[in-house]
Amino acid sequence: MKAIVQHRYGTADVLHVAEIDRPEPREGEVLIRVRAAGVDRGVVHLVTGLPYLLRLGFGLRGPRTPVRGMDVAGVVEAVGPGVTRFRPGEEVFGICKGSFAEYATARQDRLAAKPANLSFEEAAAVPVSGTTALQGVGTLQQDQRVLVIGAGGGVGTFAVQVARAAGARVTGVCGPGKADLVRSLGAEQVVDYTRQEVEGRYDVVLDIAGNRPLSRLRRLLVPGGRLEIMGGEGGGRLTGGMHRQLGAMLLSPFVRERLHMLVSPVREDDLRRLAGLLESGQMKPVVGRTYPLDEAPDAVRYVAGNHALGKVVLTL
Structure with missing residues (x-):
């Protein structure tokens, strides 16, 4: 073959x-x-x-x-x-x-x-991107504010839709040329990172493709908010973008915010849930x-x- x-x-x-x-x-x-x-x-x-x-x-x-x-x-x-x-x-x-x-x-x-x-x-x-988004978004309450950094990419496009289907108010961060798409997927606000910095405070921050320092990401959270570092590039050749995930894991026990390093094994239950969202038209x-x-x-x-x-x- x-x-x-x-x-x-x-x-x-x-x-x-x-x-x-x-x-x-x-x-x-x-x-x-x-x-x-x-x-x-x-x-x-x-x-x-x-x-x-x-x-x-x-x-x-x-x-x-x-x-x-x-x-x-x-x-x-x-x-x-x-x-x-x-x-x-x-x-x-x-x-x-x-x-x-x-x-x-x-x-x-x-x-x-x-x-x-x-x-x-x-x-x-x-499968990979949808499951990562599903597990990163996790359980949300109605009208919680969710920030998706990297909203126009493979994982981000799913994350915006999963959060919106859960009743969240979504802000998407993406590059030029992707704003209309991200807005069409359910984001209430869209930030072009090449023209402006992200402002405000959020209940959940999903950092999928960014390279912002951990200190900056924490300032975007409400007290007790949750940060999911789901990707990112940069860093050295030894750890790459994982240096931020490792930092979050070490810092988490000592701060009010919940800082998570997402590891997303694909589970059959997740695939079935994604299939349900896709078949119902809540996600594409x-x-x-x-x-x-x-x-x-x-x-x-x-x-x-x-x-x-x-x-x-x-x-x-």
């Missing part, structure tokens, strides 16, 4: 098309014929091997798993022993091993039925660009530029 593989860390140039063996589903796994695969910042970090801390989990000298990609939407081709939730021919979306390929395997508890009102491209935009994926599988390096370069609109998706 055709796949996008890498055997060393580096720029997107290390990615190339190769013919490899089709994977076989093991106990509790499903084999998926991939129709679309999402590309996010996590893919960029795995391609570059930066920050160095991530290599402790993914391979010191090179990636242990050569095929990139986690977001997937496709059709069940076969099931392994013990699979009871899916049958061949069913359309699914979720998280898998190596979605930048014609076929991929996934645990059955990391998949859900694809919403009928979504295309495969739209469904592939959801924003697919900014699509690329054919062979152009995966170009897709990764575009995402690495930090200005992608919504989610980037590979099509097969």
